[in-house]
Amino acid sequence: MLRTHHCNELRDEHTGMEATLAGWVDTIRDHGSVKFLDLRDQHGVTQIVFHDDAMLEGINRETVIAVTGVVRARDAENVNPKLGTGGIELHAEGITVLGACRKGLPFEIRDSVATREEVRLKYRFLDLRNPALHQNIVLRSKVISFLRKRMEELGFLEIQTPILTASSPEGARDYLVPSRKFKGKFYALPQAPQQFKQMLMVSGFEKYFQIAPCFRDEDARCDRSPGEFYQLDFEMAFAEQEDVLNVAETVLYEVFTKFSDYAVSPAPFRRITYHDAIMQYGSDKPDLRNPLLIRDLTEFFAHVDIKAFQNKPVRGIVADCAGRPRSFFDNSLQYALSIGMKGLGYLTLAEGDFKGPLAKFLSPAEKEQLITLCAMQEGQTLFLISDRPDLVNKLAGQIRGWLGENLGLIAKNAFEFCFVIDFPMYERNPETHKIDFTHNPFSMPQGGLEALETQDPLRILAYQYDVVCNGIELSSGAVRNHSPEIMKKAFQIAGYSEAELEKRFGALYTAFQYGAPPHAGMAPGIDRIVMLLAGEEAIRDVIAFPLNGNAQDLLMGAPSEVSEHQLIEANIKIR
Template sequence: MSQMYRSKTLNQISESDIGLQLKIAGWVENIRDHGGVSFIDLRDMYGVVQVVLRNTDLLNGIKKEECLSIEGVIEQRDEETYNPNIPSGTIELEAHKITILGKVYRDLPFEIATSKEIREDVRLKYRYLDLRNRKVKDNILFRSEVISFLRQKMSNMGFIEIQTPILSASSPEGARDYIVPSRKYKGKFYALPQAPQQYKQLLMVSGIDKYFQIAPCFRDEDSRADRSPGEFYQLDFEMSFATQEDVFRTGEEVLTDAFKKFAPEGYSITEAPYPIISYKQAMLEFGTDKPDLRNPLRIIDVTDFFQKCSFKPFHNKTVRALKVHAELSKGFHEKLLAFAQSIGMGGLGYLEVKEDLSYKGPIDKFIPDEMKKQLLDLAGLESGDVIFFIADTEELANKYAGQIRNELGARLDICEKNAYRFCYVNDFPMYEVDENTGKIGFTHNPFSMPQGGLEALTTKDPLDILAYQYDIVCNGVELSSGAVRNHDLDIMVKAFEIAGYDEETLKEKFGSLYNAFQFGAPPHAGMAPGVDRMIMLLKNEENIREVIAFPMSSNAQDLMCGAPNEVTEQQLREVHIKMRK
């Protein structure tokens, strides 16, 4: 290390240095003037050391957060002044000389120590100051450790790290692209990749057996607490000659090992193999394809039962139920009803099961006496249970039941604590009807292999076809999506034809894969766990921006550097763009 500014970093200084003349460097965290003697808490990336100034003239003009180099002698602190909260709490440096390396020219926009309590837009505008806060900085250092571990793990498992292009071709599927105008080719555009999807498949065609990268992905999407607008990173991997089960084993090994290494102390982690839940089962039992398995409640289908009852509001509707074993107050029911109405439900029916297994509640009179025992058996009801009913179209009944399940789990405080609960959700539908156009389109990834291959595509109703497509979900957060890829040209042509793309469009829009699959493509499959989401879960952060060094705001703005910004007329001319009024 150069001795010009510092002899050691602050974490390297210990009692063994007592009596030595050293130089240290860092930022002024705090200044305390005790009359005749003053103190500076000096902070660098690694730690904090107390500096004592017996010559208080040295303090003249020094402000908090200035960057200093201080020369002096390490000495033992008086025992009554030991600070057990920092590793260097038994020593201090007596300052003989102070050099200001970086001045503070104006008032700080916030106190560094409490920056996490400041409004987010101000934090992001001065993110370089926010990152001086130990908790904020530690998230970023933690992120570096996790990514380093993932890289090492994938390499040890025989995967080759390969970088794929950032400037690529725009694709008509998926989210909105970020497009980049070409200077050289007038009227043409590059796109930033939403994922390295086509490139990694082309690597498989090229004979690379196992590929991975920590891949930047760009999608012009709106922000959510668990989704960063603009860009995010994923652990992207693909395997040749692989089945769905091969990918499952790889994903489990990587995530289980990563979570075991980095989870907070005392946390329980799902052991491999992870539970596998079909999309259909997930929507029925959890009301979502992102089930949180920490919540013990399961949704029950009581549709057929209520078609035989005289309760008109449930007729010709999908009816879902949730039972809890709890004594619920009138106030609890009122609050839960208010929540149900806030998410769009018309109401929330319920029954309480009394000691003699009879019911008490608003819809009891609509259930014929001879059917009451049937409901007990159907829902596994016992004395002291309360069962709630949700009725609507199938899609809305699933959605509302899932939200009521989450709300009951939170209000009754019955969800497992200190646990990471993983599962696979698979067997997604290949196609769905577009709400706006009424036409059939791909549900998710158009490059997935349909279950049943060409025969299914030619003989089955498209809406009945399932894809070899899967997600990894952890604690209700989608951590990864993946698929067995469609590597057969005939199947690919037919799959896209059903979604409304003729072969010419397929050649034009997905020409690279269309051409490559004519030269002996191997079967291949993969997935891509989200790195930002993984770290957000491991750090128990509610907001994904807390684990990204320089995140955009929720409005997709870089408040620090001022992006997006305007460009000059000359820059626009060079890329052949004219702004519309």
């Protein structure tokens, strides 16, 4: 071994012992007669004392060295209580260079997170030396290990599904892989193991899981990495919706309480219907740390002569703004304008009466009715949002978020979970005006075949559900449609013929002809779980080697050109 201890292992009880440490040179400080060197490895930092300047000749920061010496107690004035090794230091007697740092650093390691993204990702191997970022990757490893162990304890079998498969319309663009042996044909990287895990249920495996890689050619967001991501994919046979939700809340509660000291909402997590989430929170990803709720005031204002509200839905949000200066309300208006609203009305209850620009439009009786309807208290303000039916809820949700942040209502040390359930089975495509699946096309409609045959498709609900934490969607899932007859009708409504169904989903459709058990599942996102636990705002900071926002690998230079010979072998011609 090149070392006897790691850099966060030596303590007071090791005083007088000879030890060898190895790691990277973090800093060198010259104090005249002695020099101090902070040595860093994955585990932490230890201070090394050099009494012979010659030993450090040619040694610079980020060089990898091994140092042998004697452990000594630090002088009282030099004790660093912030470090586990802050009470001792290693007095060097010998040094060996294991890997020289021969080039100037493109950025300071400890300040790498403040460096431009393209530089960080080009030198990701240096960026990952940053202790904070390094610990995120260690955390990720521990989280995955915990999830795997917990799923096994719950009786799930880990089964790997293919990476090379057939193209399938899962909702995003595929990454395609040309076939060398079959000219003009392509594999696709899986957007999710959806069909394979359902066929595992048909095969008699009753509880499946895997830490599954998924590939989607989609744009980046702060909580979504372009290209690839990982999820805790699981499926259960002979299961209903609540069975899946119980497993999810068990595992998620345990992983969040184990790896964070934040307060975590206990099981059972709240179940909120999609309709209520949109109406009360303005989003199907509600942040429950924000206590503000949205009220539907359309019916009330239909009888009030306010031109801006005529023939439009109206939403209201009551917030305690007592003592806030006029600038607060001016800022709220500026924010409303910045998100596309034409204005933001408000009424403040002061001394039993409404104050504000809209108060003059209300009669005394209407004021009393509105105060009662909104359960308003003295000093509270009612913010009013009105717009087109397809926009008003989203805008109200954004105003709710702004108020929560600027009124300091959102707890910063809590994880609030909920399940959003009862999603619509179908929606109308705003561009084609055709009926499309809202979420997963393999979901079971509530009411089964009868609902598909007798109800307006846009009113049919599905056994679909999301798990949301602090306004971030961690997972989607569903009770699967395991009946060929129901599947055929469900796809027919979305414009697929039986021939298209067999062509696109032939293996799954055929498998269901041979006896399929009821089954259901979901797939919480690993990257998003770790991002929340690490307190990061960018998902790239919990992924070892992420693509940039433009889906490029700046470290390896991908995507890249390939040789003409490779193109010929793959039967590809660039056009």
